[in-house]
Amino acid sequence: MVERTADIGDVARRVFLSGIGLGALACAxxxxxxxxxxxxxxxxxxxxxxxxxxxxxxxxxRATDENVPQALAGYRPQVAASLxxxxxxxxxxxxxxxxxxATLKPWQIGLTVTQTLFNGFKTANSVRVAELQVQSxxxxxxxxxxxxxxxxxxxxxxxxxxxxLVEAQRANVAFLKxxxxxxxRRLNAGDVTPTDTAQAEARLNRGLAxxxxxxxxxxxxxxxxxxxxxxxxxxxxxxxxxxxxxxxxREDAIGLALREHPAVTAAGFDVDVASTSIRVxxxxxxxxxxxxxxxxxxxxxxxxxxxxxxxxxxVIGQITQPIYDGGT
Numbered sequence: 001m002v003e004r005t006a007d008i009g010d011v012a013r014r015v016f017l018s019g020i021g022l023g024a025l026a027c028a029x030x031x032x033x034x035x036x037x038x039x040x041x042x043x044x045x046x047x048x049x050x051x052x053x054x055x056x057x058x059x060x061x062r063a064t065d066e067n068v069p070q071a072l073a074g075y076r077p078q079v080a081a082s083l084x085x086x087x088x089x090x091x092x093x094x095x096x097x098x099x100x101x102a103t104l105k106p107w108q109i110g111l112t113v114t115q116t117l118f119n120g121f122k123t124a125n126s127v128r129v130a131e132l133q134v135q136s137x138x139x140x141x142x143x144x145x146x147x148x149x150x151x152x153x154x155x156x157x158x159x160x161x162x163x164x165l166v167e168a169q170r171a172n173v174a175f176l177k178x179x180x181x182x183x184x185r186r187l188n189a190g191d192v193t194p195t196d197t198a199q200a201e202a203r204l205n206r207g208l209a210x211x212x213x214x215x216x217x218x219x220x221x222x223x224x225x226x227x228x229x230x231x232x233x234x235x236x237x238x239x240x241x242x243x244x245x246x247x248x249x250r251e252d253a254i255g256l257a258l259r260e261h262p263a264v265t266a267a268g269f270d271v272d273v274a275s276t277s278i279r280v281x282x283x284x285x286x287x288x289x290x291x292x293x294x295x296x297x298x299x300x301x302x303x304x305x306x307x308x309x310x311x312x313x314x315v316i317g318q319i320t321q322p323i324y325d326g327g328t
Contacts (some may be wrong), residue, residue, distance in 0.1 A: 040156050040239040043229050047152035048145065050230035057144045064137040067130035074123030077115040084108045088300070110296035120286025125279045132273045139266035146262065148228065155225040159233045162218040169211040176204040287321040 048054065085107035092100040116123070183200040186192045225233045247253040258264060298310040 037235040037237045039237050043156050044149055044152050047148055047229045051148045054145055054148045057141050061137045061141050064133055067133055071126040071130040074126060077113050080112045082110045104300040106300040108296060108298045112294040114290060114292045116290050118289040120283030122280055122283035125276050129273055129276045129280060132269050136266045136269035139262040143262035151228045155228045158221040159225050160236055162221045166214045166218050169214045173207045173211050176207040180204045287319055289319050291317045
């Protein structure tokens with residue numbers, strides 16, 4: 001029993017010394033690659049700039065921003081120009097069976113300007129809805145950004161944790177291999193039983209299985225990191241603690257979340273959008289006041305051939321009040 005304990009202690013010393021050697025080598029490599037090491041803030045910057053989910057949300061927000069100038073267009077006049085030309089054959093029968101024929105080339109040019117003076121506050125409420133949608137979209141974008149950054153932090157720490165686990169499992173496998181080799185030598189010397197050898201071999205196989213699982217998890221975490229951040233992980237540095245950023249108590253954290261969490265604030269803006277949209281719909285029950293000015297010039301448009309051309313100009317005001325629309 002004393003000899004067996006001494007052998008195991010010798011194996012432990014070998015593994016410990018090899019660990020010291022590996023640690024010294026790791027320190028040398030770390031000094032050489034310090035300039036290439038990537039910190040957590042750098043990974044977060046890359047994820048914030050290149051993550052496709054976040055970029056898609058930014059593009060969606062730019063589309064939402066365009067709703068505001070579209071809604072503001074309701075305050076401005078609408079201008080339309082028209083131009084028409086053609087060929088027209090005319091045959092008039094006058095008293096006394098006198099026939100008069102002509103081939104006309106009529107053309108018309110016109111300009112119409114329409115300005116809405118009042119539409120039941122529809123334009124004002126539509127602008128308000130568009131502005132609230134922009135604010136809600138910005139909060140939704142911030143919420144997506146928080147999720148992406150959380151995924152980046154999780155991927156970063158998973159790479160570090162799984163890398164450390166792989167190194168620990170490799171050291172464990174090295175120890176189990178030494179133990180298994182010593183057990184085989186002692187079995188040949190008749191110092192241990194085949195049961196001891198089988199147990200050592202079983203522990204080695206279990207260690208190899210754990211190492212394989214750790215390597216698989218490490219590869220998965222590396223792939224996840226590349227997916228979220230945008231590039232495979234290089235030499236990562238352990239992140240600093242975030243204790244200084246935490247609220248003082250759970251109640252403070254809850255209050256901060258209720259006031260500033262983007263999902264909560266976006267929901268508040270959505271409520272405002274819905275209530276203002278009701279006022280937009282109610283505007284269809286109010287009168288609509290417009291003024292329209294138009295000018296036109298016509299040539300060869302009178303089939304009676306009594307007028308060669310006509311010039312017109314008009315200003316028309318119109319008030320429309322819906323009375324019954326079938327309940328729509």
